Amino acid sequence: MVDKIKTGIPGLDDMMDGGLPKGSTTVISGPPGIGKSNLAMQYIYNGVAQYDDPGIYITVEDTVGDVENYAAGFGWNVREYEDAGKIAILGREIFEGTDMDLGMDFGILRDVIKETQASRMVLDSVTLFNYLFKEEASRRLHMLRFLEMMRKNNCTTIMTAELPESFPKLKYGSEHFLSDGLVIMFWSRYRATNERCIWVVKIRGTKIISDIRPLTITSGGVSVSPKEVPFTLLKREDAKG
Numbered sequence: 001m002v003d004k005i006k007t008g009i010p011g012l013d014d015m016m017d018g019g020l021p022k023g024s025t026t027v028i029s030g031p032p033g034i035g036k037s038n039l040a041m042q043y044i045y046n047g048v049a050q051y052d053d054p055g056i057y058i059t060v061e062d063t064v065g066d067v068e069n070y071a072a073g074f075g076w077n078v079r080e081y082e083d084a085g086k087i088a089i090l091g092r093e094i095f096e097g098t099d100m101d102l103g104m105d106f107g108i109l110r111d112v113i114k115e116t117q118a119s120r121m122v123l124d125s126v127t128l129f130n131y132l133f134k135e136e137a138s139r140r141l142h143m144l145r146f147l148e149m150m151r152k153n154n155c156t157t158i159m160t161a162e163l164p165e166s167f168p169k170l171k172y173g174s175e176h177f178l179s180d181g182l183v184i185m186f187w188s189r190y191r192a193t194n195e196r197c198i199w200v201v202k203i204r205g206t207k208i209i210s211d212i213r214p215l216t217i218t219s220g221g222v223s224v225s226p227k228e229v230p231f232t233l234l235k236r237e238d239a240k241g
């Protein structure tokens with residue numbers, strides 16, 4: 001039985017038999033504004049607040065200040081954990097003037113993991129690999145090396161990824177196939193109502209609940225209703241309101 005790392009996101013761990021397999025990498029894929037970055041930060045924040053797991057949050061598009069502000073919007077004081085050496089945030093600043101180079105062998109990452117002794121990591125988003133490696137073959141190779149490095153370091157990782165097509169017509173990228181886990185977030189619509197939904201597509205070596213569930217974002221963060229069918233996907237005669 002493989003060790004599990006709890007995301008601490010209400011309702012989500014139950015859909016993956018207790019959590020993410022230790023050392024695995026899971027892609028969280030979805031369209032703009034669905035809540036990928038929020039969920040990813042909540043995973044890192046919960047890691048420290050609930051499980052005493054140090055974490056690293058890497059973002060390609062935002063600055064460290066942006067990330068801290070978004071987290072503060074949910075009442076998560078990540079600054080305090082940064083000061084205590086429990087959370088490290090690498091913002092887009094570190095890529096400026098370096099040609100987006102993390103070191104071809106991810107040397108910088110290895111150093112930060114050692115320094116913080118992180119057991120959780122977020123890469124927001126996987127587009128970093130597109131910037132670093134123009135050729136698809138080289139991108140896949142380096143992604144595999146990255147997954148291998150995270151596994152070796154026992155660092156359980158979440159990578160966010162954009163999803164250009166809307167559910168149910170999905171356009172998969174190589175990261176969806178290479179990663180150990182895949183969770184898709186999408187907007188479901190009925191008439192004028194848009195609803196956030198989540199679907200655990202795969203977690204290798206784990207029994208999953210692959211039914212689609214509703215996801216909400218409130219002032220407390222992201223949560224999943226593990227037993228509810230999304231309102232917009234109910235049979236119309238069952239739908240209330």
Ligand SMILES: Nc1ncnc2c1ncn2[C@@H]1O[C@H](COP(=O)(O)OP(=O)(O)OP(=O)(O)O)[C@@H](O)[C@H]1O
Nearest residue numbers: 030031032033034035036037038039073217218219
């Ligand atoms: N306190 C809050 N209450 C409810 N919803 C919130 C709150 N704070 C943020 N949100 C929602 O979170 C959404 C953004 O989520 P997030 O940044 O995680 O999306 P994303 O999937 O990462 O998008 P992108 O692909 O653009 O990066 C906002 O559009 C907003 O609706």
Ligand SMILES: [Mg+2]
Nearest residue numbers: 036037038124
């Ligand atoms: Mg985002």
